[in-house]
Amino acid sequence: MMTANEIRESFKKFFEQKQHAIVPSAPMVIKDDPTLMFTNAGMNQWKDIILGTRDPEPRRRADTQKCLRVSGKHNDLEEVGHDTYHHTMFEMLGNWSFGDYFKEGAIDMAWEYLVDVLKLNPEDLYVTVFEGSPEENIPRDDEAAQYWAKHVPADHIINGNKHDNFWEMGDTGPCGPCSEIHVDSRTPEQKAASGKTGRELVNQDDPQVIEIWNLVFMQFNRKADGSLEKLSMNVIDTGMGFERLVRMMQGKHSNYDTDVFQPIIKAEEDITGIRYISEDSENSEDSEATNVAMRVCADHLRAVAFSIADGQLPSNAKAGYVIRRILRRAVRYAYTFLGQKDGFLYKLIPTLVHEMGDAFPELKAQQTLITKVIKEEEDSFLRTLDKGIALLDKAMEELKAQGKNQLDGVQAFRLFDTYGFPLDLTELICRENGFTVDEEQFNVEMQKQKERARNAAAVENSDWTELTPGEQQFVGYDYTEYNCHILRYRKVTQKKNEFFELVLDATPFYGEMGGQVGDTGVLVNENETIEIIDTKRENNQSVHIVKQLPKDPTAEFMACVDTDKRNASAANHTATHLLDYALKQVLGDHVEQKGSFVSSDTLRFDFSHFEKVSDEQLREVERMVNDMIRQDIHIDEHRDVPFDEAKKLGAIALFGEKYGDKVRVVRFGPSCEFCGGIHASSTGRIGFFKIISESSVAAGIRRIEATTGKDCEERFYQMEDILKNIKSFFNNAKDLQGVIKKYIEEHDSMKKEIEGFQAQAVERAAQRLVEKARVVNGVKVITTVLPMAPAAAKDLAFKVRANVEGSLLCVIGSHDNNKPQLSIMMSDDMVSDHGLNAGQMVREAAKLIQGGGGGQPHFAQAGGKSVDGLSAAVDKVIELADLS
Numbered sequence: 001m002m003t004a005n006e007i008r009e010s011f012k013k014f015f016e017q018k019q020h021a022i023v024p025s026a027p028m029v030i031k032d033d034p035t036l037m038f039t040n041a042g043m044n045q046w047k048d049i050i051l052g053t054r055d056p057e058p059r060r061r062a063d064t065q066k067c068l069r070v071s072g073k074h075n076d077l078e079e080v081g082h083d084t085y086h087h088t089m090f091e092m093l094g095n096w097s098f099g100d101y102f103k104e105g106a107i108d109m110a111w112e113y114l115v116d117v118l119k120l121n122p123e124d125l126y127v128t129v130f131e132g133s134p135e136e137n138i139p140r141d142d143e144a145a146q147y148w149a150k151h152v153p154a155d156h157i158i159n160g161n162k163h164d165n166f167w168e169m170g171d172t173g174p175c176g177p178c179s180e181i182h183v184d185s186r187t188p189e190q191k192a193a194s195g196k197t198g199r200e201l202v203n204q205d206d207p208q209v210i211e212i213w214n215l216v217f218m219q220f221n222r223k224a225d226g227s228l229e230k231l232s233m234n235v236i237d238t239g240m241g242f243e244r245l246v247r248m249m250q251g252k253h254s255n256y257d258t259d260v261f262q263p264i265i266k267a268e269e270d271i272t273g274i275r276y277i278s279e280d281s282e283n284s285e286d287s288e289a290t291n292v293a294m295r296v297c298a299d300h301l302r303a304v305a306f307s308i309a310d311g312q313l314p315s316n317a318k319a320g321y322v323i324r325r326i327l328r329r330a331v332r333y334a335y336t337f338l339g340q341k342d343g344f345l346y347k348l349i350p351t352l353v354h355e356m357g358d359a360f361p362e363l364k365a366q367q368t369l370i371t372k373v374i375k376e377e378e379d380s381f382l383r384t385l386d387k388g389i390a391l392l393d394k395a396m397e398e399l400k401a402q403g404k405n406q407l408d409g410v411q412a413f414r415l416f417d418t419y420g421f422p423l424d425l426t427e428l429i430c431r432e433n434g435f436t437v438d439e440e441q442f443n444v445e446m447q448k449q450k451e452r453a454r455n456a457a458a459v460e461n462s463d464w465t466e467l468t469p470g471e472q473q474f475v476g477y478d479y480t481e482y483n484c485h486i487l488r489y490r491k492v493t494q495k496k497n498e499f500f501e502l503v504l505d506a507t508p509f510y511g512e513m514g515g516q517v518g519d520t521g522v523l524v525n526e527n528e529t530i531e532i533i534d535t536k537r538e539n540n541q542s543v544h545i546v547k548q549l550p551k552d553p554t555a556e557f558m559a560c561v562d563t564d565k566r567n568a569s570a571a572n573h574t575a576t577h578l579l580d581y582a583l584k585q586v587l588g589d590h591v592e593q594k595g596s597f598v599s600s601d602t603l604r605f606d607f608s609h610f611e612k613v614s615d616e617q618l619r620e621v622e623r624m625v626n627d628m629i630r631q632d633i634h635i636d637e638h639r640d641v642p643f644d645e646a647k648k649l650g651a652i653a654l655f656g657e658k659y660g661d662k663v664r665v666v667r668f669g670p671s672c673e674f675c676g677g678i679h680a681s682s683t684g685r686i687g688f689f690k691i692i693s694e695s696s697v698a699a700g701i702r703r704i705e706a707t708t709g710k711d712c713e714e715r716f717y718q719m720e721d722i723l724k725n726i727k728s729f730f731n732n733a734k735d736l737q738g739v740i741k742k743y744i745e746e747h748d749s750m751k752k753e754i755e756g757f758q759a760q761a762v763e764r765a766a767q768r769l770v771e772k773a774r775v776v777n778g779v780k781v782i783t784t785v786l787p788m789a790p791a792a793a794k795d796l797a798f799k800v801r802a803n804v805e806g807s808l809l810c811v812i813g814s815h816d817n818n819k820p821q822l823s824i825m826m827s828d829d830m831v832s833d834h835g836l837n838a839g840q841m842v843r844e845a846a847k848l849i850q851g852g853g854g855g856q857p858h859f860a861q862a863g864g865k866s867v868d869g870l871s872a873a874v875d876k877v878i879e880l881a882d883l884s
């Protein structure tokens with residue numbers, strides 16, 4: 001039996017022999033495409049070739065691509081774990097032809113690979129072809145059907161509708177019919193028992209008759225008005241689910257029973273003590289819940305670990321939030337069905353790395369980071385879960401008190417929204433306690449939220465208006481001004497704001513990428529000046545954002561970059577490279593860039609490191625960077641270097657970054673990185689480098705914020721001014737630190753002295769009051785009104801009590817800074833035998849000072865607003881005590 005690794009290799013070998021260039025998987029997390037957060041198909045990384053903005057050579061390519069289908073157009077999340085053949089993260093094996101072979105080649109090769117090489121039984125294979133769409137005037141894909149007929153009998157070819165058999169990149173853009181290959185993997189007994197042929201079960205959600213390979217034939221381009229035109233270059237794009245193929249090859253009936261997942265599931269069994277029941281054993285019914293949970297954990301572990309390795313940490317927004325939700329889904333299943341009340345997933349990482357670390361070295365290299373991040377996420381979600389459960393318990397208690405047995409949907413939604421409690425968990429807990437949940441209302445709330453999100457994100461693009469065909473040439477590494485024409489433009493509407501995107505034939509404008517902000521500037525000619533407010537990078541080209549179109553879009557322009565801004569952000573970018581280098585020197589080789597932001601006035605650098613960077617280390621880093629600045633090292637730039645050669649130059653590549661076949665390498669002395677950004681011509685241009693803060697962004701990730709050049713100079717002036725002011729407070733003392741220290745010591749000792757005097761004063765006052773006490777019916781009564789701070793008054797009250805034997809009622813009216821205070825102190829027998837309560841009396845009497853308060857039965861205090869009423873309030877207390 002072939003192992004998963006052998007099957008992966010055989011695919012690559014087969015297509016290599018068919019003259020395909022075998023290319024690496026692109027990262028699963030997409031950084032520079034506003035329309036897509038995660039790679040969800042092999043073709044994503046070829047989007048620019050298909051759209052015609054990148055050189056298609058080599059025209060035949062093949063790879064295995066890490067995909068994630070948890071958001072947007074492809075979202076399988078809710079299926080995962082419940083069925084046995086959809087994953088969040090999976091590998092998609094694919095082969096491409098960009099204007100080379102078309103339908104016949106693709107069909108022949110797919111068949112040859114599955115049947116001749118892998119020896120799958122042709123009787124179990126079914127293929128689909130597009131049935132056509134009369135309203136769109138597209139005929140049935142007879143061409144594909146005719147090529148299939150060479151390999152399979154007619155009853156194995158099935159017509160499919162637009163939903164299954166017509167592929168579109170998006171609302172607009174390349175599209176075309178497709179042919180899927182389905183496998184009937186039922187056992188002979190199952191076939192006999194069902195009485196249905198494989199043909200009848202294709203695309204019917206039968207877990208044993210599933211699609212494994214989709215061959216897409218792109219031949220149209222859809223325009224914004226919905227009409228189709230012929231694509232200038234036909235494209236073959238195929239995708240085969242690797243885990244499904246492995247299952248077929250290993251004769252299993254669930255992806256989870258293959259060697260892709262079994263080791264992880266074994267590890268889950270070892271930790272939980274629960275047995276996983278494979279699809280092929282009897283009686284899997286009882287264990288359905290635990291089985292699902294174990295599948296969910298095995299699957300989600302991969303998705304989360306790979307995305308962290310690709311640089312996407314769980315967080316509160318966008319892609320990070322998607323990852324956080326996947327992780328939380330796994331934690332919830334482990335918590336509810338596998339009894340895991342503490343972190344669990346992170347314990348499975350050694351197994352995952354052991355199994356996949358060779359094929360995906362990014363996992364192995366970042367094992368510590370992945371473990372730390374997952375553990376921390378698990379711990380924090382489990383705390384939230386506890387809090388949510390406590391809230392739910394309270395809500396159910398209240399419902400019970402009201403004699404109700406249904407939790408309303410708004411509350412259920414709040415639990416979902418703020419505590420990550422999905423409806424089914426809330427329902428489960430409610431059910432266990434005899435409650436139901438108003439599901440309909442929950443769905444209404446959910447719908448409302450979705451609409452809010454959709455309205456906020458809605459972007460409308462019109463078609464590109466082509467003025468001249470052609471590709472853009474980027475000249476920004478060498479020029480900041482350049483003659484140009486507009487190639488094409490389109491209108492974009494977002495949140496009711498309208499702007500235009502321009503593509504120029506040649507541009508010095510750098511589009512936002514790799515953390516560096518896009519350039520701003522102007523397009524000018526003698527007739528007009530158009531402001532470029534931002535530049536984005538899309539499909540390998542700079543897209544210029546303008547508020548209005550030129551009156552004559554076909555005219556020649558000079559594109560001029562705002563050089564002050566550009567020079568400042570270039571210097572900051574160079575500074576991040578030096579910082580990266582210095583951090584590795586000072587902290588060690590585990591330092592790995594995890595994100596950066598570079599603009600004209602600031603720079604931010606995130607990196608993996610597992611503890612706080614000490615002040616001494618930060619200073620060492622600063623000294624090292626500033627030293628390199630003073631050496632004024634010139635940029636040593638290599639463009640269009642083949643990837644492998646760049647590695648040989650010692651350039652540092654980032655995990656999760658997508659690199660082409662040819663790359664740019666930027667070196668400043670010992671610092672050498674893969675980088676497409678704009679840099680200073682020499683390090684001296686940075687001027688000076690100063691770290692402003694060092695903090696934690698997530699488990700295992702630190703962030704440094706720093707400034708350079710002019711900003712440092714301004715900060716220095718500010719500090720100097722502050723220092724000068726402070727000096728002048730101290731008569732420009734030479735030894736400022738010594739003088740301030742002396743002042744602090746003097747201040748402390750004076751404070752102590754004052755406290756001593758106050759205590760003595762209180763002591764004396766207490767004695768005087770006790771001496772003056774009246775006796776009413778055997779009770780010593782003390783009243784007084786005097787100026788005194790509230791704390792001292794309390795002190796006084798307790799001193800009086802300590803100095804009086806027998807029954808006591810002491811009422812002190814004190815005032816401080818025009819604020820009155822009333823304090824009542826009694827001996828315990830006044831409470832027990834006379835039934836008095838200082839708290840009640842003080843509240844009543846405090847009305848006379850326009851205030852309120854309270855306390856214990858024997859001692860209470862109240863503050864107020866009116867000092868004038870103080871004596872009356874003291875008398876009121878005596879009156880309330882009614883001792884006569």
Ligand code: ATP
Nearest residue numbers: 069076085086087090211212213214239240241244
């Ligand atoms: P299905 O109908 O089974 O969801 P699909 O139509 O979404 O499949 P495609 O978008 O055509 O699939 O993707 C190509 C191939 O990738 C499929 O034939 C299948 O083998 C595999 N695949 C798709 N989605 C998943 C998934 N969530 N997990 C594992 N493999 C998948």
Ligand code: MG
Nearest residue numbers: 069074075076
């Ligand atoms: Mg699907």
